[in-house]
Amino acid sequence: MHKISKNKGQKITISIPEGSPAHDHSHTDSTGRVIELGKDIMQFNDVGAARNRGYFDARKLMAINLVSSPGSGKTSLLEKTLHDLKDKIRFYVIEGDQQTLNDANRIDALNIPVVQVNTGTLCHLESDMVYEAVKSLDPEPESVLMIENVGNLVCPAKFNLGEDFRVVIISTTEGDDKPIKYPDMFDTSQVCIINKIDLLPYVPFDVEKAKDYARQVNPHLEFFEVSATTGEGMEQWYQWLTSKMK
Amino acid sequence: MHELSIAMGIVELAEKEAEKAGSNTIEAIELEIGTLSGVELEALEFAWPVAVKGTALELAKKIVHQPQGKARCTRCGLEYPIENLFDSCPECNCYLKDILQGKELRIKSITIPD
Numbered sequence: 001m002h003k004i005s006k007n008k009g010q011k012i013t014i015s016i017p018e019g020s021p022a023h024d025h026s027h028t029d030s031t032g033r034v035i036e037l038g039k040d041i042m043q044f045n046d047v048g049a050a051r052n053r054g055y056f057d058a059r060k061l062m063a064i065n066l067v068s069s070p071g072s073g074k075t076s077l078l079e080k081t082l083h084d085l086k087d088k089i090r091f092y093v094i095e096g097d098q099q100t101l102n103d104a105n106r107i108d109a110l111n112i113p114v115v116q117v118n119t120g121t122l123c124h125l126e127s128d129m130v131y132e133a134v135k136s137l138d139p140e141p142e143s144v145l146m147i148e149n150v151g152n153l154v155c156p157a158k159f160n161l162g163e164d165f166r167v168v169i170i171s172t173t174e175g176d177d178k179p180i181k182y183p184d185m186f187d188t189s190q191v192c193i194i195n196k197i198d199l200l201p202y203v204p205f206d207v208e209k210a211k212d213y214a215r216q217v218n219p220h221l222e223f224f225e226v227s228a229t230t231g232e233g234m235e236q237w238y239q240w241l242t243s244k245m246k
Numbered sequence: 247m248h249e250l251s252i253a254m255g256i257v258e259l260a261e262k263e264a265e266k267a268g269s270n271t272i273e274a275i276e277l278e279i280g281t282l283s284g285v286e287l288e289a290l291e292f293a294w295p296v297a298v299k300g301t302a303l304e305l306a307k308k309i310v311h312q313p314q315g316k317a318r319c320t321r322c323g324l325e326y327p328i329e330n331l332f333d334s335c336p337e338c339n340c341y342l343k344d345i346l347q348g349k350e351l352r353i354k355s356i357t358i359p360d
Contacts, residue, residue: 045251
């Protein structure tokens with residue numbers, strides 16, 4: 001198992017392809033020279049995401065970015081998936097957490113290659129961290145890379161990692177209005193997994209209401225209702241996962 | 247708070263562009279941060295002094311434009327203002343829409359000494 005600690009002061013330098021050339025012109029009302037840029041601020045991350053995507057495609061690696069609030073059962077869902085499919089699919093895992101090796105140790109116990117990325121004070125994974133992590137995993141072709149993002153339903157939404165699919169997980173112990181409270185994450189995901197459905201008899205969570213809210217944000221979302229604990233509903237998720245492999 | 251990362255991204259990009267133009271100081275920077283961009287202006291303000299300290303932007307005047315959310319209904323074609331990504335068309339109630347404006351997260355310009 002490897003560990004990569006991210007120090008924000010040591011960013012990887014990436015040469016950025018030029019878009020439209022910036023044109024210079026003088027403004028009479030300013031003492032300085034105004035340079036019109038119109039450049040996307042997120043390019044510090046998105047260029048790396050594009051590079052990751054190229055790496056994934058070249059290795060026929062399907063990359064999935066798992067995002068959720070803390071406590072939705074993201075790691076349990078991942079463990080269950082790996083346990084049930086590891087004889088059929090070759091998996092690699094990147095674990096993102098602010099601190100500790102706990103999650104990576106849980107994956108390591110399944111004999112799946114895993115890298116823990118500790119983001120320190122940072123509340124999300126960025127594309128360059130994934131690049132370093134995936135290089136150290138050196139994955140075999142035609143496998144699946146599961147990237148478990150930092151538990152946070154806000155910040156990871158803005159950071160494309162080059163993944164093929166973003167999967168947002170909510171659980172029945174949360175509010176069913178999560179999708180409209182944190183719309184950006186649902187807007188940028190392709191799949192929504194509703195976890196802990198075994199607890200539905202004991203909680204006020206309304207599955208249809210949650211799906212309606214999520215569809216209001218993103219009408220294209222695909223849903224799976226599962227319990228990672230009992231295994232209920234996991235088969236449909238497995239079928240989807242298998243069908244999307246490169 | 248991802249705004250610190252974003253502020254550092256602004257610094258990196260602005261410094262590179264200033265350097266290309268032969269300057270290591272920036273007098274002013276103009277940003278476009280749409281209301282649907284997922285960036286909180288208050289959080290960005292909070293992160294800004296930390297991110298720019300000791301950089302070309304340390305003394306720069308910051309001007310922020312905030313394009314308001316605008317969408318076009320994919321069913322009836324109506325263009326309407328939106329505050330949230332989950333707002334529906336006021337004419338036909340449809341949630342399917344193309345976002346026309348509000349997701350901007352751009353450096354519009356920088357000003358360097360003449």
